[in-house]
Each structure stands twice: as C-alpha cells, then as structure tokens.
Amino acid sequence: MLKVDHLNVYYGESHILHDVDLEVAPGQIVCLLGRNGVGKTTLLKGVVGILPARKGKIYFDNQEVTALPPYQRAKLGIGLVPQGREIFPFLTVHENLLVGLEARKDNLISVPNDIYELFPVLKSMLGRKGGDLSGGQQQQLAIGRALAMNPKLLVLDEPTEGIQPSIILEIENVIQRIKERGTIAILMVEQYLEFAWRVADYYYIMAKGSVVAKGPTQGTSIDSVKEHLTV
Ligand SMILES: Nc1ncnc2c1ncn2[C@@H]1O[C@H](COP(=O)(O)OP(=O)(O)O)[C@@H](O)[C@H]1O
Ligand SMILES: [Mg+2]
Known part of the structure; x- marks a missing residue:
C-alpha cells in the first residue's frame, strides 16, 4: 500500500536520505529503527509530504503521490502522529x-x-x-486525532518518547487493537525495542540516511538488531 522507491531528501544543500526503499503492506505494522540523527523523522516527513523528494518516488494505494502536498496525501489516507505530538494546546480535546x-x-x-x-x-x-x-494523554490525543482522519496508513514518530511506563502499555494496547482490526497499516519510528518487537511485523534499520538492515521481526532476536543500534 505504501512503496518508497529510491527516495532522496535534502535540507537545503545537505543530502539527508540516500536512495531509501521501504514498503508497508495493508494492515502491516512496520517499525523504523536507528540512532538519533540518521534520518528517521526525515523519512516520515517525506512519506507524508512535509519534505519534498529531490529524487525517487512514493506510491500510496497504487497511485504515485510524490508530488502531492500533505493535505492531499492525508485525504488519500495517510495520517501522521508527529514526533513531540504537536497537539493544539489552546484548543480543547x-x-x-x-x-x-x-x-x-x-x-x-x-x-x-x-x-x-x-x-x-x-x-x-x-x-x-x-x-x-499530561504527556501520555497528549500522545493519546495525537493518535486519536490522526485516527479521526480515518487513515489507511498511520505514521507514528516515537510514540513512547518521554512517556511513563503505564501509559506506554496503554499505547501498546491501542496499537494491538488497531492491528487486530487489520484495516489500518502502521509505520512507526520507535526507540523502545521490546515494544516495537511486540507489535511490529517487519523492521527497517537506518544509518546515515540509508536503510542498512530489514526483515521480519518474528525469528529475529532483539540482540541481533541492537548491534546495529549501539554506537
Ligand atoms: N530542519 C532541519 N534543517 C537542517 N537539517 C536538519 C533539519 N532537521 C533535521 N536535520 C538533520 O537531518 C538529519 C536527520 O534528522 P532526523 O530525520 O530528525 O533524524 P532522526 O529522526 O533519525 O533522529 C540530522 O543530521 C539532522 O541534523
Ligand atoms: Mg526523529
């Protein structure tokens, strides 16, 4: 349903993403891992249309969306929960x-x-x-707001960042329930590996703006993945 094909994204003259390929199938949960600064958020912003592709293509639901602005991708069914949540503080829930x-x-x-x-x-x-x-309630609100768009693909950028453990479990529970419904695919950046492994079907690991490893989570040990993530 989502296919990222040789995506290259720049900030000004800095070349951040180098020929990134990534796919998410309908109903699939994919986690994107990598150390700070490797380009995970940049990739998600490229997927939702906040950052333009300098080279490469993005397809969603068998349609090329590379040139579409974010609101049109949202209408097609791509819903973003941004890093840091970005709910509207002066609006009510x-x-x-x-x-x-x-x-x-x-x-x-x-x-x-x-x-x-x-x-x-x-x-x-x-x-x-x-x-x-609270931070955890804001994260739930940010996910709720994205779900209100009725997305086919939910894009989550570090949903557990800065959130207390009891609320992390609630968010995990929500993602499990979305997964059971099977109607929404999820692309999620997540640093908390145990959580990512419990919910995700497939993983991608990035380093320096490229995908350096990928595979199904089942049958892959967390320890083998950690090797790619430690400095
Ligand atoms: N607004 C920006 N302007 C210039 N460079 C940026 C900007 N945002 C991020 N970068 C750079 O792009 C790289 C990737 O950042 P980012 O995608 O946020 O990483 P991650 O989400 O994996 O931590 C980093 O080197 C970062 O310094
Ligand atoms: Mg980030």
Missing part, C-alpha cells in the same frame, strides 16, 4: 479531535465513537485544553 475530521473524504462532522472506545480518557476530558493534559 474535542476541538483537537475535530481538526482530524477535516482531512476526511466523507464530511463526517462528529468524532467516531470508536476513538473514545480506544481512548476512554479522552472522552472524560473533552472540554479540557490540550495543553493542560
């Missing part, structure tokens, strides 16, 4: 979720109930300002 509806094709005007089923905590806080929530 409910208003933040409504923003997610904007990107839908079907003009739905109320937040689907299944989002509250996945995140009961959000339902109890609808009138609170986003900025007043």
Whole structure:
C-alpha cells in the first residue's frame, strides 16, 4: 500500500536520505529503527509530504503521490502522529479531535465513537485544553486525532518518547487493537525495542540516511538488531 522507491531528501544543500526503499503492506505494522540523527523523522516527513523528494518516488494505494502536498496525501489516507505530538494546546480535546475530521473524504462532522472506545480518557476530558493534559494523554490525543482522519496508513514518530511506563502499555494496547482490526497499516519510528518487537511485523534499520538492515521481526532476536543500534 505504501512503496518508497529510491527516495532522496535534502535540507537545503545537505543530502539527508540516500536512495531509501521501504514498503508497508495493508494492515502491516512496520517499525523504523536507528540512532538519533540518521534520518528517521526525515523519512516520515517525506512519506507524508512535509519534505519534498529531490529524487525517487512514493506510491500510496497504487497511485504515485510524490508530488502531492500533505493535505492531499492525508485525504488519500495517510495520517501522521508527529514526533513531540504537536497537539493544539489552546484548543480543547474535542476541538483537537475535530481538526482530524477535516482531512476526511466523507464530511463526517462528529468524532467516531470508536476513538473514545480506544481512548476512554479522552472522552472524560473533552472540554479540557490540550495543553493542560499530561504527556501520555497528549500522545493519546495525537493518535486519536490522526485516527479521526480515518487513515489507511498511520505514521507514528516515537510514540513512547518521554512517556511513563503505564501509559506506554496503554499505547501498546491501542496499537494491538488497531492491528487486530487489520484495516489500518502502521509505520512507526520507535526507540523502545521490546515494544516495537511486540507489535511490529517487519523492521527497517537506518544509518546515515540509508536503510542498512530489514526483515521480519518474528525469528529475529532483539540482540541481533541492537548491534546495529549501539554506537
Ligand atoms: N530542519 C532541519 N534543517 C537542517 N537539517 C536538519 C533539519 N532537521 C533535521 N536535520 C538533520 O537531518 C538529519 C536527520 O534528522 P532526523 O530525520 O530528525 O533524524 P532522526 O529522526 O533519525 O533522529 C540530522 O543530521 C539532522 O541534523
Ligand atoms: Mg526523529
């Protein structure tokens, strides 16, 4: 459903991504690993259209999207949960979720109930300002907002970063439930390997802007992967 083909992305004159190939199948959960600064966020931004491709192509749902701006990719079904969450602090929880509806094709005007089923905590806080929530609640809100777009591919950038263990388990539980439904694929950058291994079907490891290893998580030991990640 997502195919990244020889993607090259630059910041100005700095060449950050070098011929990156990556695929995500429908319903598949793919984790993207690598040390800080190797280009994981840059790759996700290339996938969602925040950064342009200098060379290479991106296909989504059998359609080339390389030249499409982010809002058009969102309409096609690519939903992003950005690193650092980036919810709207001065909007309420409910208003933040409504923003997610904007990107839908079907003009739905109320937040689907299944989002509250996945995140009961959000339902109890609808009138609170986003900025007043805890870090873990903000992450749940950011995921809820992306799900409100009704995505076919959910792109998550370090969902457990800076979040306390009990909330990490809740987020893992939500990802497991999304996985069981089998209707949404996930591409996720994650530093917490045990978590990534429990949820992901497939992994990619990046170093210096290139993919250096990949494979199914099942049958691959976390220790063998760690070798690529330690300095
Ligand atoms: N806005 C920017 N302008 C210039 N260089 C950037 C910018 N953002 C990131 N970079 C550089 O691009 C490289 C990859 O960054 P990033 O994709 O954020 O890494 P990761 O997410 O793997 O930690 C790093 O060397 C970083 O310094
Ligand atoms: Mg990053």
